[in-house]
Amino acid sequence: MIIAVVDGQGGGIGKAIVEKVKAGFPKTVVYALGTNSVATGQMLRAGADEGATGENAIVHNMKRVDVVVGVIGILNANSMMGELTPKMAEAIGSSPAQKILLPLNRCHIHVVSVKELSIGQHIDNAVLAIKEYIQANAGSEDCRPV
Template sequence: MKIAVLDAQGAGLGKTIIKKIKKEIDSDIYLIALGTNPVATSNMIKAGANTGITGEKDICSFCETNNPDCIIGPIGIICSGGIKGEITSSISQAVFKLECTKYIIPMQKHGIYIPGTTKLKIKDIIDEIISSIKENIEKSPI
């Protein structure tokens, strides 16, 4: 299973997601760190990603030529100008066009309010994502 994790800035959330996946899922998982900058990519690789891709051009190219089983990231990855401007319109469009499951984590930022999510903890959201990935692994043919 190929899982892409997209994050920006210092990739704090991306690191957390990758570490949790590595700890919780013992199946054959290939993690791709998509960082908008070298620091984000490096931090996700240090957390355990198998490979890293950095910058708008390379992230967009990855999205256009690859078909990961899922992509995970904060809500800003689907918003042009998201994550303090590090998500360009090209990146957000490329992510949106991916034909895979998109696990979008509501962060209560960017002036976007998703009803029903205010009391959710990021830890619980990540646990739910990992549970869903595990279910998909169990359902997939070997």
Template sequence: MKIAVIDGQGAGLGKTFIKECKRAFKNNVYIFALGTNEIATLNMLKNGADEGFTGEIRIVDFLTKNKIDAIVGPIGILIGGGIGGEITSNISKVIFNLDCIKYIIPLQKHGIFIPGTRNLAIREIIKEIIEDIRCKNF
């Protein structure tokens, strides 16, 4: 299965997801690290991503030319200016239009609250995503 993980800044969320996903699926998953900056990409690669792409041009190019089973990232990936201004409108538009499942982590930052979401710890959210991926068996 092919999963893209997109993150910015230091990629704390991306690193955590990649470690847990590799632990759960071992060699049955290929993870693409999509970093909005070089540090984010490098941190995700150090934590087990198989391949990395950095910056708007490379992220958009990768997502438009490749078929992935799922993409994982914080809610800011759907909003131009998200992740501390590191998500461009081109990136968010391409992600929104992807023909794959999108696992959006509902971080309660920037005044965004999604009714119906539970106040779970990041590790609990990641565990829930991994269980859903396991059930889908891409």
């Protein structure tokens, strides 16, 4: 199973996600996909197995991963102050990978009917969703996109 964590700007949220995912699933491969090198570096320092930066890296890897984790803004073109390009948003949204998104009300998106939680609680919930996805797809040959 390959989990891609997508983040930009300072990479702090991606770093926290990578730390929790690697702690919870040490044998799972985690890709750090940053919109910039600072974000990628933060996620690599947090324990990601591989890292790549920029539009082509994100677009290319969306065909290769099983799960994508990040804030909901990764589906929105020009989010993260313009760092997330329309091609990145399209590739993430079109990817056959399971998407586990943190409902942060930023990037001109306001998600309603969601509990207001701390970022740490949202990350814990994302890790729980990853666990449920892994358990539901354990041994499935259909899990990895071709």
